[in-house]
Amino acid sequence: MTATAYRFGIEEEFFLADAATRGTPRRGLAGFHAAARALLPAAERELLQSQIEIATPPSTAFGEARAALDGLRRGLAEIGRAHGILVFGAGTHPSAAWDDQRPTDGARYRGILDEVRMVGRRTLVGGMHVHVEVARPDDRVDLMNRLLPFLPLLLALSVSSPFWQGRATGLSGYRLSVFGEMPRTGLPDLFATADDFARYVQVMTQAGAIRDASFLWWHLRPSVRFPTLELRIADSCTRVDDAVAIAALYRCLVRLAERRPGLNAGLSGVGRALIRENLWRAQRDGVRAALIDEASARAVPFGEALDGTLGLLAEDAAALGCAAELDGARRILREGTSADLQLAAHEAGCRDGGSDEAGLAAVVDRLAELTEGRGSGRAR
Numbered sequence: 001m002t003a004t005a006y007r008f009g010i011e012e013e014f015f016l017a018d019a020a021t022r023g024t025p026r027r028g029l030a031g032f033h034a035a036a037r038a039l040l041p042a043a044e045r046e047l048l049q050s051q052i053e054i055a056t057p058p059s060t061a062f063g064e065a066r067a068a069l070d071g072l073r074r075g076l077a078e079i080g081r082a083h084g085i086l087v088f089g090a091g092t093h094p095s096a097a098w099d100d101q102r103p104t105d106g107a108r109y110r111g112i113l114d115e116v117r118m119v120g121r122r123t124l125v126g127g128m129h130v131h132v133e134v135a136r137p138d139d140r141v142d143l144m145n146r147l148l149p150f151l152p153l154l155l156a157l158s159v160s161s162p163f164w165q166g167r168a169t170g171l172s173g174y175r176l177s178v179f180g181e182m183p184r185t186g187l188p189d190l191f192a193t194a195d196d197f198a199r200y201v202q203v204m205t206q207a208g209a210i211r212d213a214s215f216l217w218w219h220l221r222p223s224v225r226f227p228t229l230e231l232r233i234a235d236s237c238t239r240v241d242d243a244v245a246i247a248a249l250y251r252c253l254v255r256l257a258e259r260r261p262g263l264n265a266g267l268s269g270v271g272r273a274l275i276r277e278n279l280w281r282a283q284r285d286g287v288r289a290a291l292i293d294e295a296s297a298r299a300v301p302f303g304e305a306l307d308g309t310l311g312l313l314a315e316d317a318a319a320l321g322c323a324a325e326l327d328g329a330r331r332i333l334r335e336g337t338s339a340d341l342q343l344a345a346h347e348a349g350c351r352d353g354g355s356d357e358a359g360l361a362a363v364v365d366r367l368a369e370l371t372e373g374r375g376s377g378r379a380r
Helices: 029-039 062-082 107-116 137-158 175-179 194-206 240-259 269-288 302-312 314-320 328-335 338-353 356-372
Strands: 008-018 043-045 051-055 085-088 127-133 220-222 228-235 290-293 298-301
Touching: 008 062, 008 240, 008 356, 029 043, 029 062, 043 062, 051 062, 062 085, 062 240, 062 356, 085 356, 127 240, 137 194, 137 220, 137 228, 137 240, 137 269, 137 290, 137 302, 137 328, 175 269, 228 240, 240 302, 240 314, 240 328, 269 290, 269 302, 290 302, 298 302, 302 314, 302 328, 338 356
Parallel strands: none
Antiparallel strands: 008 051, 008 085, 008 127, 043 051, 127 228, 220 228, 290 298
């Protein structure tokens, strides 16, 4: 076992909503972004003007990472109040319309929109990305292959996108359906070796299909800028505790895969197809999903699948000092996901306000409150 510290970083994408209408802000965005840039260097623009991203510095301590996320979330909320804007984390905006969005000015963003066109304008979604540093960067392709079976579990814990364009979708995590319209998204292909992956990137760049490997927007990928394996499957988390729990789970999984090189080795087409099915189940039902286990050829309740995975990770959690954070996954199962709390807020808002519009406004208000760290985070 190597002595790597498994440094990690967390990136979160947030939505901006008009505090009065709860839809896309019509004014105040320029001032908001200018203030965020001046006061919060870790905050960055996103593809659409109605979004913003934050990132923690590389760390080995979850207390440190959580403090960074707390400070950035509170800072954005305070800036938002000064500009009549609500800031919240979710996989989709509950009520905003994609065709009302304005793209952010910048060469990279213009390049993306020139390539993907309407599909890019429709990506009104928010995700959480977790980077974990590995000891040998050339091992990242093998680790990527062997960690794929855990993606449905990570998605189910993060789901926060039950609404789209003002409608209940019936799904807990609709974000992946929207983002799946983009090219080079979804599950990565099974690359045999690091050289195999490098050849793919070389052909794609030489042919002019992509500028570099950062234009591969898969659920899991080797980072271009850092010696990390980057998790991209998760919806943006409303509650900071959920973000920390999912990051801890992923970090422990990376260590597990490194110390057990036989784990999920030789993943087949059957295995990959079952992962796709489990992703759909997680997307639809969140932590109420039944996930298919290839070995037993049965669908097991999410709680059973989670317990089995956490049982594998006891040594890793102890070594990384994050057993308490890892136990947050069980808390999400008990209390419900962001999708669950959004649906509960919508039901209460409809009942109290007498309309679906009132229900959606209640969802946005609840999301903003919990993103900042105010109020109870229980969904049921």
